[in-house]
Amino acid sequence: MKTDEQKNYIYFLRKEGWSYTRISEKVKISRNCVIGICRRRMVTKSLKRGPKCKLNAAYKLRLKRQICNLRDNGAKVNCNKLIKSCNIPVSRFTISRYLKEEGLKYKKIRKTLPLNPLDKAKRCDLAKKWLAENHVWERTMFSDEKWFSIDGPDDWRTYTKKTDFIYRPRHQKKGGGIMVWAMVLPNGLLSYKILNRDFNSAAYLYLLQRTVVPICNLNYVNNFWFQQDNSRIHTAKIVKEWMTVSQFHVISWPARSPDLNIMENVWKMLEDVIYDRSPLTSRDDLTEEIRKAFLLINTNKRDVIINLYKTFRGRLVKVLVNNGNEINK
Incomplete structure (x- = not known):
């Protein structure tokens, strides 16, 4: 392998009119090597393989x-x-080759919630407030609801041979599913309830009184904060009145901000477990898989959830850096 200094010297001698033989004797390398170096210098553009482009200017x-x-x-x-x-x-x-040459890539569009300027400003204001006051996230419970379908997710994927044809059967009119409410605690444990189809504000209030308060008091006495989104069920009048009377500490949550909720990461962990095996056939099968998934997370994944709490303040910093726009969790 010749150095750039040697190659430049060979180029200079050739430009001065020296023959290949004379150059080889001068620099003490073979004549064929000198010819190869000089000819590669003359090629300004390598030819591309494949068909010629049919697109004119x-x-x-x-x-x-x-x-x-x-x-x-x-x-x-x-x-x-x-x-x-x-x-x-x-x-x-x-056309595909042309788009690739132009630096364009065919991508799947990620669905996001629209954030207007007021939403972004509210997100930034709350992030600044929480960081300035050093809010105790280590005593904050995050909660959320999610629908699990019997047919499974739309983007179920796996590696397989190119010749194999894989499919997942689905019901003609959707197979139905189960609505699940869950709460994550700073100690890495999860609590969940399977909700009825007629779940309303009264049922949510009963859930707070009979499930959330006892669990939180058992772990943190009365010194805890509770997070919920701005769903109509959560912000109903009877729920607000009960929270005011009972001094239930609820943090003010910005609208359209699932990217800040730790429960979104937990849902992804649960989905990977619930939808890992073959398709489900009934609500009973789905209920059993949900139970197993929560048990598995509570047993083996507590350290992952605890780490989500440790890095939560970093999410708030990302919100400020992105001027209130959505962040990657």
């Missing part, structure tokens, strides 16, 4: 304009749509 300009229009309008951008809208006589593979 006019087609490329037409594609760029159409892509900009679609993205500005929030519309989907794909190869077939570009071919039809731009009236270009090429295959979708040609």
Whole structure:
């Protein structure tokens, strides 16, 4: 392997009109090596493998304009749509190669909750307040509700052979599911309840009185905080009145902020366990898998949940850095 200094010296001698043989005798290397070094210097652009591009400058300009229009309008951008809208006589593979050359990638759009300027400002204000007051997250209980479907998640994926055809059966009119309420404690333990279909504010108040308060008092006496989102059931008049009379400490939670709730991470852990095996066939099977999942998390994953509490203040810092926009949990 020749150094850059040796190569530059060979280039200089060749530019001065020296022959390959004379250069090889001068620098003490073989003539073929000198020829290889000089010829590679002459190649300014390597030829690409594959078919020649069928898109001329006019087609490329037409594609760029159409892509900009679609993205500005929030519309989907794909190869077939570009071919039809731009009236270009090429295959979708040609368009795909062009988009790849332009640095574009076909991605699955992630669904997020819309945050208006007021929501972002509220998120930033609360983050500043919690950080300034050093809120005791180590004594805060996070809660949330989630729907688990018998048919499983839409994006169930696994690695398999290219020749294998895999599928998960589903019911024609959705197989139904179960609504679950759960609460996570700073010691890494989870508590959950399976909710009825007619779950309302009165049932939620009963849940607070008979489940949340006893568990929190058992672990932290009266020195604890409770987190809930701004669902209509949570903010009903009877619930607010009971919280005021009983001095139930509830933190003010910003709207559209599931990314700040530790329970979202816990739901993902539970989903990985519940939907790991073959498809479920009934509500009883789903109920049993939910029970096993909560037992597994409480037994083997407490350290993971405790670490979520330790890093929670970092989430608040990310909110401020992102000016109130959604953060990656």
